[in-house]
Amino acid sequence: MPAYRLGSKGEEVRKIQAKLQLLGIYLGPLDGDFGGGTEGAVKLFQEREGLEVDGIVGSLTWGKLVGGEVPRPSIGYQPLDYRCLSLTGSYETGTGIPDCFAGVSGDFDGQGISFGVLQWNFGQGSLQPLLKQMFNEHAERSRSIFQDRFDLVSSKLQGGKSDLMSFARSIQHPTKHFLYEPWRGMFKSLGRSDEFQRIEVASANALYRAARQLCVDYRLWSERGVALMFDILVQNGSISSVVKGHILADFQAISPGLEEDDAEVTRLRIVANRRADAAKARWREDVRNRKLCIANGEGTVHGISYNLAEQFGIELRRFVV
Structure with a gap:
């Protein structure tokens, strides 16, 4: 079920802010950026309505505040290349959609x-x-x-x-x-x-095509895998043959008894850590944090909270070849 929380961005967040502003409990800009001001206003609204006060706009809070079912983020209806570009663009610029394009x-x-x-x-x-x-x-x-x-x-x-x-x-x-x-x-x-x-x-499409080919080369099948490889190409340029050898060797140690999804996440974490290990010392942990956020589907990068499924529609599901 979709939910909007600290770090969420986009048109749906702007709708939440507009409703809270009409109620006089949100005084910030209608910028589509779910920050601390929006979270505080949501908590106040939840308290007034007798809802669980968690600052998250899920189905119950959305229904009370906006009405109807909580919608899937509109970006989820965009093709995968747009979603991957939006995620990496958010990392690169520190802003969400559409401002990451600007x-x-x-x-x-x-x-x-x-x-x-x-x-x-x-x-x-x-x-x-x-x-x-x-x-x-x-x-x-x-x-x-x-x-x-x-x-x-x-x-x-x-x-x-x-x-x-x-x-x-x-x-x-x-x-x-x-x-x-x-x-x-x-x-x-x-x-x-x-x-x-x-x-x-x-x-950016050439990079996107190259990211999909890397997924084939490394036996990754998920949308998260494409997003990870795309981010590697943008931030780090490539994966060297030496690093590739380490990755494939680590893959051999993955238990064959793991469920398909668990095995995919394990592979993604291996790629993330091995590519980070190869980065310059100054940037190594930044690279690791950014890449593991994609591998795990959530995390905090440069102080911004990310949930790939909720914010970008990037999920642990097979990408269309």
């Missing part, structure tokens, strides 16, 4: 501007093709977002890299590297648009 940062790393769910950027030349495609295929929508600055951005995209990098640096703080308004808001609006999100998903 994450924007400045030149703190020398890349000019980094944007989108996988932080494509000007410095490496990975962002320009996405913006050009958007401008060419959805010119009217793009112009409605950038308004009288559309022609300026378009011309910079057609020019040289040096000029583009200078432009990128001119629209952000020189030391704190946040984009000035209205540029930040314009890029955020672009990333929230359905058109640009489709371009982001398509751009």
